Amino acid sequence: MQSPTDGKQMNTPQTPLRPVSMPLHRQLRDLLMARIKAGEWSPGTYLPPETRLAEDYGVAVGTLRKALLDMAAEGVVVRRQGKGTVVASHDSDAVLFRFFNLRRPDGSTLHPESRVLSRMRRAASSPEAAALGLKPGADVVCITRVREVDGTPIIFEHIVLDAARFGALERTPELLPNTLYQLYQTDYGATVHRAREQITAASATGTCATELALHDNAPLLHVHRVALDYSGTPLELRLSWVNTASLYYHTEV
Amino acid sequence: MQSPTDGKQMNTPQTPLRPVSMPLHRQLRDLLMARIKAGEWSPGTYLPPETRLAEDYGVAVGTLRKALLDMAAEGVVVRRQGKGTVVASHDSDAVLFRFFNLRRPDGSTLHPESRVLSRMRRAASSPEAAALGLKPGADVVCITRVREVDGTPIIFEHIVLDAARFGALERTPELLPNTLYQLYQTDYGATVHRAREQITAASATGTCATELALHDNAPLLHVHRVALDYSGTPLELRLSWVNTASLYYHTEV
DNA sequence: AAGTGGTCTAGACCACGCG
């Protein structure tokens, strides 16, 4: 790891901290993660084989292996016997809809279409700034859209992004894709890794009721979602109002 | 594993199936799980040390270790350096409320009290039987209760259990505890390992509206939960109606 | 056939909990 003369467990010898040193496999994990985050290996790229990496870092294969297995458990990489270890690319339908938890009564999954109503740039409200970790009043890009299945509108959606990072989204691309998370990855190098959701009961009102073709006060599910990247940095705030008349929100604990 | 003369990778030699044989560590995991499920090691019990177990099964420590680590990742056991490997006992507050996803607006957790409204035994409805994996019309025990925080009712709850297994719950104990899952474990040897939830928007009506002190058609969150044990057997069906006026349902993806 | 990750073994030392 440091020099060839280091014995086992002798990482960072001159560091009398608490803990004296993180386990080697943890350090390796962090180093590899850093190289991925730096873009040295982008999503879809194969990492060098275990033996090569272990040699490079001067550690046993088993140790490096533990680091890679941990990363695979986190979903950062995917390991395939006979092929190699590839940086996870979140662009297959299955993965893109990992964050989409709505299902039909029979349990089948939905793949709705999207229709954008508006895009604009404005100052963040105070709760928006808080959710995204921005300074109060910072600029945000705001997208409003309706998502429909078989022509029936089921979700009214309000998306808020940091304009400093995603400002271009106000205009380009002309047509926003249905799967925004893929766009964040390809065009902005921002990979959504996990999301926190707060669900409450709500009633349809105003534009939301109109767009969902519901009478006022129809019961809706309100979902407040903050999407985060690997390191826990908030990327997107998404407020959804869902008509659950013919579907349900699914979760496992 | 089988006989001392077996070479490496030579498990179940006469089995030309596909796959020929599961990995050793997988077989070990299954054997250990079976012994736990059989009650040989009950929740809270320490398993024999790695070295001892490896010796017993005639495998390398590393292999047995992999089995235990997998089980720990699943939450079946907890491993503690210097102490040993203990069968997970789901009786601490933190774990008991692992399935309780409601929080206050500030993010703090709730610990509601329960008030039982009724207990009865009756034939299962068809969707109830389906959810619990019972034959249509099988007997079930049905508990209705209200859960409140600081004296304010927030959840109206309907619990359905297989009478063949939980029949005694109709009468004993006289006072049902707040944390039913703990009771299932201690009195019925049934450990809730995970749960599947279906969430929809609903409106308050009838007894539910009355008990929650809400006007008719007030918006509610409806949660349909099936609680499962280690092997995926349904243990409990729970229908909850939640007043989310001063709290939200939290989930991470 | 060559190269990859997956499994299994064997043995060393370290960090932790407890008496």
Added chain:
DNA sequence: GCGTGGTCTAGACCACTTG
């Protein structure tokens, strides 16, 4: 001090993928 699980090493063979 002793026994526990945690880390690390080294090397073997197996199963899968590709050319």
